[in-house]
Each structure stands twice: as C-alpha cells, then as structure tokens.
Amino acid sequence: MAWTAPKDWVSGEIITASGVGSLNEQIRDNMLALSVHAHTGAAGDGSNTLTNVNLTNIQSFGFADQSANPDALGELQRNGNNLFYYDGTTAIDVTSADQIAGTASLRTLGTSATQAAAGNHQHVISQSLTGYISTASEASAWNGNELSSRTVQTGTYTASGTNKVLIGSFVYFTRNNYGGINFWSLYDMTLVFSYNGVAKKTVVGMQTVSSTSASVGSEIYQCSFLPDGTNTTSYTFTAEKTTQDSATVILYPLVKLGITEVAITV
Amino acid sequence: MADKTDAEQLSIATHIRETAFATELASLVRNTDESKDSDGNLIPSEYLAVASQWNGEIEFRTNKSGLSISDLKTKWTTHKASCSEGCQDGWFL
Numbered sequence: 069m070a071w072t073a074p075k076d077w078v079s080g081e082i083i084t085a086s087g088v089g090s091l092n093e094q095i096r097d098n099m100l101a102l103s104v105h106a107h108t109g110a111a112g113d114g115s116n117t118l119t120n121v122n123l124t125n126i127q128s129f130g131f132a133d134q135s136a137n138p139d140a141l142g143e144l145q146r147n148g149n150n151l152f153y154y155d156g157t158t159a160i161d162v163t164s165a166d167q168i169a170g171t172a173s174l175r176t177l178g179t180s181a182t183q184a185a186a187g188n189h190q191h192v193i194s195q196s197l198t199g200y201i202s203t204a205s206e207a208s209a210w211n212g213n214e215l216s217s218r219t220v221q222t223g224t225y226t227a228s229g230t231n232k233v234l235i236g237s238f239v240y241f242t243r244n245n246y247g248g249i250n251f252w253s254l255y256d257m258t259l260v261f262s263y264n265g266v267a268k269k270t271v272v273g274m275q276t277v278s279s280t281s282a283s284v285g286s287e288i289y290q291c292s293f294l295p296d297g298t299n300t301t302s303y304t305f306t307a308e309k310t311t312q313d314s315a316t317v318i319l320y321p322l323v324k325l326g327i328t329e330v331a332i333t334v
Numbered sequence: 335m336a337d338k339t340d341a342e343q344l345s346i347a348t349h350i351r352e353t354a355f356a357t358e359l360a361s362l363v364r365n366t367d368e369s370k371d372s373d374g375n376l377i378p379s380e381y382l383a384v385a386s387q388w389n390g391e392i393e394f395r396t397n398k399s400g401l402s403i404s405d406l407k408t409k410w411t412t413h414k415a416s417c418s419e420g421c422q423d424g425w426f427l
Contacts, residue, residue, distance in 0.1 A: 252368040254379055258344065267340035268388045272347035275381035279368075287395050291387045313366075 069100040071112025191334045199228050199329030206322045209245060210309050217308035220323045224302050225263075227295035227329060235292045235328040236261055236268060238305060241285040244278040245318040253278045253313035259286065261325070262304045264296045278317040295329070303327065335390065335424040343386040346420055350392065351384040354413040354421070355406065358382055362398055382406075390424045 075089050084090040101112055109116035131146035137159035138145035144153050144162075152159040160172065166182040167173035175184035205221040220240075227234070240259055244251055255278065259271040269291040276284045295301070307321040338346075351359060362380040369377045378397065385393040394406040407427050414421040 252366075254364050254366055260340070260344075262340070266337070266388065267343050269385060270340070270343035270347055270387070271383055271385040272344065273351050273381065273383040275379060275383070277365075277379065279376075286383075289385060289393075291391075293388060 069097050069104075071101040071105075071110070072098055073111065074098065194333050196331045196333075197328065198232065198331045199225075200326065201225065202324065202326040204322065204324045206320055207307075209318045209320045211318055213312040215309050215312055217306050218321050219304060219306050220321045221305040221325050222302065224300050225295070225327050225329075226300040227298050229298060229331070231332050232295050233292055233330045233332060234263070234295050235290060235330065236263065236303070236325070237288060237290040237328070238269075238323055238325040239285055239288045240274060240305075240307060241322040241324075242276040242278070243320050243322065245320060246278075251278050251317055253317065254311075255309055255313065255319070256311040257286075257321075258308040258310055259289075260304075260306045260308075261289075261291070262306070263293060264301045264303075268293050276319075278313075278319055337388045338386065338390055338424075342420075342423075343388070346392070346423075346425055347384040347386040349419055350410060350413075350421070351382065353419070354410050354417070355382060355384075358396075358398065358401060358406070358409075386425070390426055392425050392427055 072093055074094060086092050098112065105113045107114040107116050107118070131144075131151060134145050134147060136145070137147050137152045138154040139159070140154060141156040142154070144151065146152075147159075150161050150163045153162050154160075161167065163174070165174040165176050166180075169181055175182070177184060177186045179185060179189075201223070203221060203223060207218040207220040210216065210218070225234070238259070238261055240257070242255070242257075255276050257271075257274040257276060259269075259274055260267050261269045269289055271286070271289055274286045276286075303325075305323050305325050307323070309319070359382055362382060365377045365379045371377055380398040381396060382398060382401075383395040385395070387393075392410070394403050394410070396403065396406065410421070410427070414425070
C-alpha cells in the first residue's frame with residue numbers, strides 16, 4: 069500500500085469515505101502502509117539510517133557488497149566475499165583465516181607459522197650430548213686417626229651454549245697405603261659435589277675400609293642442574309672423613325667425576 | 335622454593351640418617367676385624383647412606399640384609415609427616 073502524504077485539514081471541511089483526502093486514504097491506507105514499512109528511506113517508509121538502536125533476536129544480516137573496505141571507525145562492511153571491520157587504523161578482514169603473523173584473524177588448526185596449535189598438541193623434546201668430561205683424581209692421605217675434609221678434585225666447566233643441562237656424576241674410592249699390622253678399619257665419609265661454589269649433591273654415611281687388598285668405593289651418584297650460562301665455572305668434589313678408628317692407616321681419597329652436558333630442544 | 339644450601343643438605347641428610355633411621359643404623363653389621371666367610375671371601379660391611387641435593391631431592395642407599403630402599407622410603411615418609419626438624423621443608427623423594 070503506497071504512502072500518501074497527510075493533508076492539512078481546514079475548518080468546515082466535509083469528510084469523505086473514499087477518494088483524495090478521504091478517511092480511507094488518509095487513515096486506513098496510511099496505517100496499512102506503516103504496518104509494513106521497510107526503512108527504505110522513502111517517504112512514510114522510515115529512514116534507512118538507524119542510530120541508537122538495540123537489536124535483539126536477529127535472524128540474519130545480509131551485507132551488500134560495497135566493493136570497498138570500510139574507512140570509518142566502527143564500520144563493518146562487505147567487500148567482495150569478505151567482511152571487514154575498521155578499527156580506526158586498519159580495515160581488518162574478519163572472515164579470512166590464517167592471515168600473516170601479527171594480524172588478528174581466524175586460525176585453522178595446524179603447526180605452520182600462521183596456524184593455531186590444537187589444545188591437545190604435544191611437543192617433541194629432543195636431547196643431544198654436547199659435552200662431556202670425566203676425570204679421576206686423588207688427594208693427599210688421611211694419616212691415622214686424622215679427621216678432616218679433603219678436596220679430591222677441582223676443575224672448571226664451560227657450557228657450550230644456552231639451553232643446556234649438566235649432569236654431574238661421581239664414584240668415590242679410598243685406598244690404604246699402610247701395610248703394617250692393625251690396618252683394617254671402617255670409616256664413614258661425607259661427600260660433597262659443588263658447582264659454582266654451591267653444593268649440588270651431599271652424601272652422608274658413605275662407608276669405606278682401610279683394606280690394602282682392594283680399593284673400596286661408593287655407588288654411583290648423580291645430580292642434574294643448570295649451568296652458569298656459558299661462563300667458565302668451577303666445580304669441586306670434597307670428601308670428609310667423619311669417623312676414626314684405632315688402626316694406623318694412610319688412607320687416600322680418590323674420585324672419578326664426570327660432567328655430561330645435554331642440549332634440550334623443543 | 336629456594337635452592338638448598340650446603341648446610342641444609344648436610345643437616346637434613348645427617349638428621350634423616352641418625353634420627354629417622356636410628357634403628358636401622360644401629361643394626362648395621364659392620365665387619366670391623368676383616369672377617370671372612372667359609373670360602374675365604376671378605377664379609378662386606380653393611381652401610382646406610384643418605385644423599386640430599388640442591389633441589390630438595392633425597393636419596394637412600396643401603397646394602398643391609400633384609401632392608402630395601404623401598405622400606406627406607408616408606409619409613410622416611412612416615413617420619414616426615416610428624417617431623418619438626420626440617421623434613422617438611424621442601425624435601426622429597
């Protein structure tokens with residue numbers, strides 16, 4: 069039903085049912101037109117620009133192709149087959165996936181540079197041996213009932229690069245150089261492996277004997293730790309004889325110490 | 335938790351060995367006179383060592399007959415639950 073511009077009524081005018089200026093035309097037909105108005109911007113059909121409108125329960129929007137990107141802040145506009153939003157600086161394509169890194173966009177799942185990793189993705193950690201030292205050394209002997217600490221080995225280690233893990237391992241021995249009578253005894257030892265001036269592993273209660281028939285050693289001990297960057301850093305192994313016996317001994321401490329460097333990459 | 339210091343490592347290893355494992359330590363069979371078995375082989379002494387390290391990990395070693403590392407772990411875990419001398423300060427197996 070077409071919209072008819074409302075007329076101005078004048079005093080004494082006769083009201084008719086139909087025809088130009090009639091009630092049917094002015095009221096019925098215009099009311100019918102308003103009931104189906106579509107906001108085309110035409111007279112009586114409502115403006116085609118709406119402001120301060122809250123829309124709810126929208127079924128769909130259909131964007132007409134503007135063949136250009138939006139250029140005003142807050143505009144959402146279709147250009148070809150894509151929909152763009154202008155954020156004040158850039159017209160952002162909100163429909164294309166996997167755009168270049170640094171540009172916000174939808175992402176497909178995958179492992180390429182422009183894809184998003186799945187939430188249950190897993191990394192494969194690889195390790196490689198990048199450095200290793202193994203040194204045996206002996207310190208001066210404890211004589212008789214002497215109780216004290218001996219530095220059995222010192223040295224330095226320089227990691228070959230970043231992202232390394234160091235594994236220190238050692239096995240400790242003693243040997244008795246006194247072959248006289250009453251040389252057999254038991255001794256407890258406290259062993260400390262230090263790196264960069266700090267103890268990394270401490271063993272209390274290592275037991276040895278002053279046999280002359282065989283060197284007596286500990287089990288192998290290990291500990292892992294991070295290197296001091298790529299600095300050339302000192303390490304130390306000390307053994308303290310903590311118990312004494314009546315026997316006469318000349319007891320030498322020995323250690324075989326290794327540092328293994330492992331590179332970790334993801 | 336901060337790295338364990340030299341003194342803390344020594345203190346906890348000594349405490350565990352001498353307090354938590356006092357019974358086991360006292361029962362170690364130590365060959366103090368170079369005894370040998372019937373085949374002439376030297377009878378090994380029993381030992382019980384406790385190791386501690388910078389990150390708080392505790393490790394046990396023993397060759398005592400009838401005593402396993404698992405036994406020691408269980409015993410220390412029980413001891414730790416009521417220990418007020420440091421075992422609860424970030425030390426673990």
